[in-house]
Amino acid sequence: MEFHFSEENLSKLSGVFSKYPNKKAAVMPVLYIAQEQNGYISNEVISEVSKVCEITEEEVMGVVTFYTMYHQTKPGKYHIQVCTNVSCMLRDGFEIYDAVKEKLGISNHGVTGDGLFSLEEVECMGSCGTAPMIAVNEDFHENLTKELTLQILDNLKQV
Numbered sequence: 001m002e003f004h005f006s007e008e009n010l011s012k013l014s015g016v017f018s019k020y021p022n023k024k025a026a027v028m029p030v031l032y033i034a035q036e037q038n039g040y041i042s043n044e045v046i047s048e049v050s051k052v053c054e055i056t057e058e059e060v061m062g063v064v065t066f067y068t069m070y071h072q073t074k075p076g077k078y079h080i081q082v083c084t085n086v087s088c089m090l091r092d093g094f095e096i097y098d099a100v101k102e103k104l105g106i107s108n109h110g111v112t113g114d115g116l117f118s119l120e121e122v123e124c125m126g127s128c129g130t131a132p133m134i135a136v137n138e139d140f141h142e143n144l145t146k147e148l149t150l151q152i153l154d155n156l157k158q159v
């Protein structure tokens, strides 16, 4: 399906471009705006971002695949990112990851049948001092245990 920035987002892009020395340097915030509008980074989004940032689709793809903040498939309403990198791993990050997988009945990059949850195992999210942690969309939950994590998921189901 074709993707074009909305009028509102086109004016946001003007503001973004004014903060960078060239359009290429603004690719990350441009991708973020595109993802907010489209829900995820589709091939059509990559094509449009490459045009507005005046770079190749391969360059856009390199950014999209490097950062976990960009989704290449439509995530659930609540996108759960579980860190299993060193600090989190040493404090039961894998136990939390396994518990989330089991509770939701999905594996890495899966989405629950009702579209409520999606899951992603991620590398360090910069919150090592309060490991182990997960992110639910933009919100970090830190100093977790398996039990606290499952409680978070239960609470989200009731929202």
Ligand code: FES
Binding pocket: 083, 084, 085, 086, 087, 088, 089, 123, 124, 125, 126, 127, 128, 129, 131, 132, 133
């Ligand atoms: S290792 Fe998990 S936040 Fe850094």
